[in-house]
Amino acid sequence: MKRRDWIKNSSLAIGATYLSRASFGNEASAEKASFESSHGFTNLSINENQFGPSPLAVKAIKDSSQYAQEYPLGGQARLKSTIARHEGVSVDQVILGAGSSDIIMGASSVFGLGGGNIVSSDPSFGPLMMWAKKFGIEHVKIPWTSNHGIDLEGIEKAITSETQVVYICNPENPVGTMAGTSELYEFCKRVSQRCPILIDEAYLDFAGDVDKLTMMRCVREGMPVIVLRTFSKAYGLGGMRVGYAVCQKELAAELSDYYVTGIGCGCSHVSLEAALAAYHDQDYLKSVRERTAEMRSQTISSLKEKGYEPIPSVTTFVLVPIEKDSKAVADAIFGGFGVKVSPRFYYEQNFLRISMGRPDQMAKLDKALKIIL
Numbered sequence: 001m002k003r004r005d006w007i008k009n010s011s012l013a014i015g016a017t018y019l020s021r022a023s024f025g026n027e028a029s030a031e032k033a034s035f036e037s038s039h040g041f042t043n044l045s046i047n048e049n050q051f052g053p054s055p056l057a058v059k060a061i062k063d064s065s066q067y068a069q070e071y072p073l074g075g076q077a078r079l080k081s082t083i084a085r086h087e088g089v090s091v092d093q094v095i096l097g098a099g100s101s102d103i104i105m106g107a108s109s110v111f112g113l114g115g116g117n118i119v120s121s122d123p124s125f126g127p128l129m130m131w132a133k134k135f136g137i138e139h140v141k142i143p144w145t146s147n148h149g150i151d152l153e154g155i156e157k158a159i160t161s162e163t164q165v166v167y168i169c170n171p172e173n174p175v176g177t178m179a180g181t182s183e184l185y186e187f188c189k190r191v192s193q194r195c196p197i198l199i200d201e202a203y204l205d206f207a208g209d210v211d212k213l214t215m216m217r218c219v220r221e222g223m224p225v226i227v228l229r230t231f232s233k234a235y236g237l238g239g240m241r242v243g244y245a246v247c248q249k250e251l252a253a254e255l256s257d258y259y260v261t262g263i264g265c266g267c268s269h270v271s272l273e274a275a276l277a278a279y280h281d282q283d284y285l286k287s288v289r290e291r292t293a294e295m296r297s298q299t300i301s302s303l304k305e306k307g308y309e310p311i312p313s314v315t316t317f318v319l320v321p322i323e324k325d326s327k328a329v330a331d332a333i334f335g336g337f338g339v340k341v342s343p344r345f346y347y348e349q350n351f352l353r354i355s356m357g358r359p360d361q362m363a364k365l366d367k368a369l370k371i372i373l
């Protein structure tokens, strides 16, 4: 039997056994949740922060739950002004969303409704383009550079009078690489004279000193640049759904029109208190960054020992090219070991995107990879 067939068959066989044991969604998975995750399996496929939130955020969640009857007006005002103070902008330049996805959804309407095009690297984090395309906008895709970077030159050349916005995910998901800070800043200075730019910095907290790496400076200098951030990744609050954007106030007002509810934003009172507490605990953030970097370097070394060439990453995930069918491999890892990774296929090449987890979770994955890859 060919190896690929074996993987397919074994994935089905082992997967069936695993599913009958864990049956996600029933009582057995609820038991499992108490020691592993609420998913009932080890999820290394969606870039959650497996180290979890700061203990101060957990305390804020518990403490604030007693005010669950209140609309979240106070929390919104406090979080906005804390962010504005830190970034050196005015409060009306900060918008909050139920996750940064919420703001991306608003942006897809603002930029998509008039037609034209969006230019982005490809592959990139897709929702802005996916949602805007529903309004009839065209997506102009610029492939990676040969070393898996964002082709800023190619993106700039592709901009036309029809371009409504340029989307730059920095660091880039799913690749894990990052544009040079001064190169990106110079790009923003030139390109923002032609069209707005949305810089998605969801993974910047993992890359190093955020205040040095961010493009917030472009906003402070008056450029039509939207910098998008989230509490879902390094802050470990994916389930709380809090994200924010910082941009010029006119753009902030326009974006808010498309997704904000009557009482400000879609975040709950409890979520906002959690985000505020997490934002103030920079020591914990640093420890997450360090632990993630350690897991990343171990994962990369271990993949290299197995003969693979993972793409260097500054984020909480690693993209590794593989020869076998990535979907069959991911199914086999999940079926046999209860570990979920994300199968990808770009430019005729199979990849696995592996999110970093805790040491015990990465050890489980390592064992799976040794057998299945």
Ligand SMILES: Cc1ncc(COP(=O)(O)O)c(C=O)c1O
Binding pocket: 046, 047, 098, 099, 100, 101, 102, 125, 169, 173, 200, 202, 203, 229, 230, 231, 232, 238, 241, 242, 243
């Ligand atoms: C690059 C990027 N931006 C934004 C998001 C959205 O995250 P959230 O809505 O949880 O803030 C994600 C989620 O995976 C992401 O990878």
